[in-house]
Amino acid sequence: MSEMRYEAPETLAAAVALLSGAKGRARVLAGGTDLLIQMRAGRIEPELLVDIKGIPEMTSIVAENGGYRVGAAVTCMELVEHSAFAQAWPGVTDGVKLIGSIQVKGRATVGGNLCNASPAADSVPAMMAAGAVVRIVGPDGTREAPVEDIPTGPGKTSLARNEIVASFLLPPRPRHSGDAYLRFTPRTEMDIAVVGAGVNLSLDDRGICTRARIALCAVAERAVLVPDAAAVLIGTPVDGAALDRLAAAASAACRPIDDKRGTKAFRIQVAGVIARRAAEIALHRARRLS
Amino acid sequence: MARHHVTATVNGDPVEFLCETQQTLLEVLRDELRLTGTKEGCGTGDCGACTVTVDGRLVCSCLVLGVEARGKSIQTIEGMQTGKELHPLQRKFLEHAALQCGICTPGILIAARSLLERNPDPTEEEVRYWLAGNLCRCTGYHKVVEAVLDAARELRGG
Numbered sequence: 001m002s003e004m005r006y007e008a009p010e011t012l013a014a015a016v017a018l019l020s021g022a023k024g025r026a027r028v029l030a031g032g033t034d035l036l037i038q039m040r041a042g043r044i045e046p047e048l049l050v051d052i053k054g055i056p057e058m059t060s061i062v063a064e065n066g067g068y069r070v071g072a073a074v075t076c077m078e079l080v081e082h083s084a085f086a087q088a089w090p091g092v093t094d095g096v097k098l099i100g101s102i103q104v105k106g107r108a109t110v111g112g113n114l115c116n117a118s119p120a121a122d123s124v125p126a127m128m129a130a131g132a133v134v135r136i137v138g139p140d141g142t143r144e145a146p147v148e149d150i151p152t153g154p155g156k157t158s159l160a161r162n163e164i165v166a167s168f169l170l171p172p173r174p175r176h177s178g179d180a181y182l183r184f185t186p187r188t189e190m191d192i193a194v195v196g197a198g199v200n201l202s203l204d205d206r207g208i209c210t211r212a213r214i215a216l217c218a219v220a221e222r223a224v225l226v227p228d229a230a231a232v233l234i235g236t237p238v239d240g241a242a243l244d245r246l247a248a249a250a251s252a253a254c255r256p257i258d259d260k261r262g263t264k265a266f267r268i269q270v271a272g273v274i275a276r277r278a279a280e281i282a283l284h285r286a287r288r289l290s
Numbered sequence: 291m292a293r294h295h296v297t298a299t300v301n302g303d304p305v306e307f308l309c310e311t312q313q314t315l316l317e318v319l320r321d322e323l324r325l326t327g328t329k330e331g332c333g334t335g336d337c338g339a340c341t342v343t344v345d346g347r348l349v350c351s352c353l354v355l356g357v358e359a360r361g362k363s364i365q366t367i368e369g370m371q372t373g374k375e376l377h378p379l380q381r382k383f384l385e386h387a388a389l390q391c392g393i394c395t396p397g398i399l400i401a402a403r404s405l406l407e408r409n410p411d412p413t414e415e416e417v418r419y420w421l422a423g424n425l426c427r428c429t430g431y432h433k434v435v436e437a438v439l440d441a442a443r444e445l446r447g448g
Contacts, residue, residue, distance in 0.1 A: 003311075004311040004312055005311065006294065006311040006355070006357050008360075029355075031353075032353055032354065032355065032358075033335055033353050036352075036355070037334050037335065039312060040333060040334070049311060051358065075347075077347065100335070101335075101338060101423020101424075102348050102404075102420055102422075102423055103341055103348050103350045103353075103401070103423045104335050104350065104423065106344075106349045107349050107350070107353055107354065189422035190422050
C-alpha cells in the first residue's frame, strides 16, 4: 500500500500552500462522495489529500450585501436545512436536494458538485441561473469567477492545480424574482439527470420579465448557460408564446451524446420541455415572492 | 506518517485506533474496532448498508475516511439498544418481519431513527423518500415502511 498523506489545514492559505508544495498528485477532500469512489476504483491515486472541512469560511452560510455567501464545503443537507436560504433561492435548493440520498447529501458539498465537473451535476445549472459567483483562492491571492466559467468538460475545470473554490456568492435579487431547477430521470430518487434545467427570472410590477438566466445540464460536455433561451422571455409576460420560444431555444442549445440514460434526440426534445416547466415554476414563485 | 492515530467517540464510548489515509470509516469500524454490525454492500454510497451517524449526521461510512472521524461522535447499530432492551424500531422490525437476509437492516434502522428524531410523525411518502438511499433486495420495502410507521406511532405514545 502506497503512502498517502492526509492534511486538514485550518486556513485557506495553508491549504493552498499544501497543494502548491505537493510532490505528486494532490486532491482537495470535501465531502469525498466522488473522490473516495475514484480512489477505490483505482482511477486516481493521490499523494496528498487536503481536507478543507476545518476551514471556517468554507463551511459557513452567511448573509452578505443582501445576498448569501455559501462556503464551498457546506454540505447539501446543511444548505437544504437553511430555511432562510431555501426561501431566498428555492431553485438552488431544488437542485441541491436532488444530489443523492440523505446519506450522500450529509457529506456531499456544493463546491464538490461544481468541481467534480460532472456534466449532469444537479446544483450547477441552478447556480448558473442564479448568477452565482465563486471566490477562488490560489497562491497569488483571491479571484472571482462566474460559476459557468469553472467546468470545462467531464471531470475538468478551469482551476489551476493549487487553486481552491472557497465559496459561492448568491447575489441579492430584485422583488418579484423566482428560480427553479427540474430534471428528467426515470426514477424520482437516487438517479442522474438525463436532462436538467435551471431557470431564474425577475418580473416588474406589471408582471413583465425584466431579467432571466437559463442553464441546462446533461446536454453537453458541461453544464451550459443558454442566453438565447433567456432573451426570449425579456419584455414578455412569460406567456405561452414566450415559453414556446424558450423551449425551442433550449433544445437548439443542446449538443448531447447518446448513452444508456438517453439518446441525443430524446435529450434535445426533453431539454425544451424541462426548461419550459422549470420556467413555469420560477414564474409562479416570482409572482408569489415579493 | 503512514498511520494516523485517531481518537473519537463510538456509541458514547471513547475509542482510539490507528489507520492508513485510505482506510474508510467502515473498514475502521469493522476491522479495527470489531464492530461488525455495520455492513458493507456496494462500497460506493449507493446502497446505504453502511449507514452510521457522524456528529448526528446520517452518512455512508464507506464514503468517510477513518482519519476524518478524529474528534467526532459516531453512532452505529451496536449502540441502538439500551442495555438488553431493543429500540422500538428494532422491535417493530421483528414484529413486522421487516427483514429477511438482514444485510441492509442495520443501515435502515440507523436511517429510520435519524428520520424519527427529526420528524416524529412522518407520512408514508416521507418515510419512503428518506429511506431511498437504503436498498433492500429481499423485502420489497413494504414491511420496512410499515415497521417504521408503527415504531413512530409507539414513540409518539399513540
